[in-house]
Amino acid sequence: xxxxxxxxxxxxxxxxxxxxxxxxxxxxxxxxxxxxxxxxxxxxxxxxxxxxxxxxxxxxxxxxxxxxxxxxxxxxxxxxxxxxxxxxxxxxxxxxxxxxxxxxxxxxxxxxxxxxxxxxxxxxxxxxxxxxxxxxxxxxxxxxxxxxxxxxxxxxxxxxxxxxxxxxxxxxxxxxxxxxxxxxxxxxxxxxxxxxxxxxxxxxxxxxxxxxxxxxxxxxxxxxxxxxxxxxxxxxxxxxxxxxxxxxxxxxxxxxxxxxxxxxxxxxxxxxxxxxxxxxxxxxxxxxxxxxxxxxxxxxxxxxxxxxxxxxxxxxxxxxxxxxxxxxxxxxxxxxxxxxxxxxxxxxxxxxxxxxxxxxxxxxxxxxxxxxxxxxxxxxxxxxxxxxxxxxxxxxxxxxxxxxxxxxxxxxxxxxxxxxxxxxxxxxxxxxxxxxxxxxxxxxxxxxxx
Numbered sequence: 250x251x252x253x254x255x256x257x258x259x260x261x262x263x264x265x266x267x268x269x270x271x272x273x274x275x276x277x278x279x280x281x282x283x284x285x286x287x288x289x290x291x292x293x294x295x296x297x298x299x300x301x302x303x304x305x306x307x308x309x310x311x312x313x314x315x316x317x318x319x320x321x322x323x324x325x326x327x328x329x330x331x332x333x334x335x336x337x338x339x340x341x342x343x344x345x346x347x348x349x350x351x352x353x354x355x356x357x358x359x360x361x362x363x364x365x366x367x368x369x370x371x372x373x374x375x376x377x378x379x380x381x382x383x384x385x386x387x388x389x390x391x392x393x394x395x396x397x398x399x400x401x402x403x404x405x406x407x408x409x410x411x412x413x414x415x416x417x418x419x420x421x422x423x424x425x426x427x428x429x430x431x432x433x434x435x436x437x438x439x440x441x442x443x444x445x446x447x448x449x450x451x452x453x454x455x456x457x458x459x460x461x462x463x464x465x466x467x468x469x470x471x472x473x474x475x476x477x478x479x480x481x482x483x484x485x486x487x488x489x490x491x492x493x494x495x496x497x498x499x500x501x502x503x504x505x506x507x508x509x510x511x512x513x514x515x516x517x518x519x520x521x522x523x524x525x526x527x528x529x530x531x532x533x534x535x536x537x538x539x540x541x542x543x544x545x546x547x548x549x550x551x552x553x554x555x556x557x558x559x560x561x562x563x564x565x566x567x568x569x570x571x572x573x574x575x576x577x578x579x580x581x582x583x584x585x586x587x588x589x590x591x592x593x594x595x596x597x598x599x600x601x602x603x604x605x606x607x608x609x610x611x612x613x614x615x616x617x618x619x620x621x622x623x624x625x626x627x628x629x630x631x632x633x634x635x636x637x638x639x640x641x642x643x644x645x646x647x648x649x650x651x652x653x654x655x656x657x658x659x660x661x662x663x664x665x666x667x668x669x670x671x672x673x674x675x676x677x678x679x680x681x682x683x684x685x686x687x688x689x690x691x692x693x694x695x696x697x698x699x
Contacts, residue, residue, distance in 0.1 A: 279338040319688035326354035361680025381541030385578040389654040394669040395518030399529040406507030464505040471501035517675040521553040544686040559590040
């Protein structure tokens with residue numbers, strides 16, 4: 250071998266330093282994750298986590314493993330197990346132990362609920378470290394694919410057609426059974442064929458019940474919105490003395506629609522529009538502090554649009570107010586706009602900045618810095634907010650929305666690679682989204698801490 254290159258020697262007895270502390274640079278994300286986990290109160294997890302025939306791994310080790318995995322784009326329990334052999338950083342986190350994928354998966358699934366408390370604890374640690382002070386927050390949602398294919402779904406229209414077809418086949422099989430009594434060797438195993446169709450009919454009946462239940466919920470929500478819209482139009486007409494502009498809203502129709510469907514793999518997920526077309530997904534919501542870019546609230550919704558997500562976000566922000574403080578303002582795009590949502594923010598004593606229309610790009614210079622006429626002193630909350638958004642200060646603040654929450658979603662999806670939930674069901678998806686947001690917060694805290 251040429252003398253100008255370093256010698257390749259794979260037979261050295263100590264390929265790595267004998268001390269774990271010498272394996273990684275002093276300022277490494279893995280060290281930061283371990284340090285933060287050691288600051289968390291894990292008593293609730295410790296009390297519930299116990300082994301069977303042998304001593305279990307410490308919850309702090311498994312939590313640090315999950316946090317670092319999600320923060321570096323390793324989500325699968327099998328890949329996490331393999332990383333404890335392949336990656337020096339993962340070896341450091343697990344103290345050169347190797348939890349198997351069943352242990353990792355069962356721990357993650359079992360303690361998703363407890364992670365909600367750790368989410369707030371982690372933000373408190375960030376606050377004590379001087380990394381953030383809660384101010385204005387930006388709220389938005391993104392569609393995350395469910396662990397289910399949209400092709401494993403049954404629509405109301407197709408369910409009725411298939412049900413009718415199967416009932417005809419059952420009648421035909423019963424007629425064949427009568428004829429087969431006189432034959433020595435029937436061509437079909439008629440009892441098995443009947444059982445198969447009866448099982449499918451039972452599954453279809455269950456799916457139809459779920460579709461009907463969802464249709465009733467949708468009708469109740471649409472009816473309430475319809476009545477509220479009529480009330481606002483009547484109030485506006487009484488106030489101005491003129492007929493309300495625009496078309497009168499149409500009353501909603503009750504009952505399932507042909508395209509209403511339920512998914513057999515994850516029945517709690519929904520078909521939702523996204524940049525990739527219609528996908529089987531959940532609507533993942535996050536409220537991000539605009540100065541630190543830390544996620545301070547997160548939740549999962551089954552609603553394809555964002556209009557109904559202001560209220561649950563405010564409820565969760567209220568729950569953590571004693572630990573983190575109250576946000577000054579809430580920024581949200583036109584998908585969240587409604588008079589009710591403005592009122593919800595005012596009632597929570599949080600200043601709303603909810604766009605009432607889609608913002609145009611590349612506005613002329615004079616429009617960008619143009620000030621509106623003074624706001625009337627007797628203006629209601631909605632009018633006051635609309636005026637606020639059109640002031641230079643309001644425009645400057647609202648412009649920060651895209652560079653905060655949308656940036657967080659972009660990094661989670663494109664850098665970390667989290668585009669699909671690994672767990673099924675609404676509660677499990679909520680827990681995993683919480684885990685993703687905690688992993689993001691760890692990465693952001695690491696960057697803010699320098």
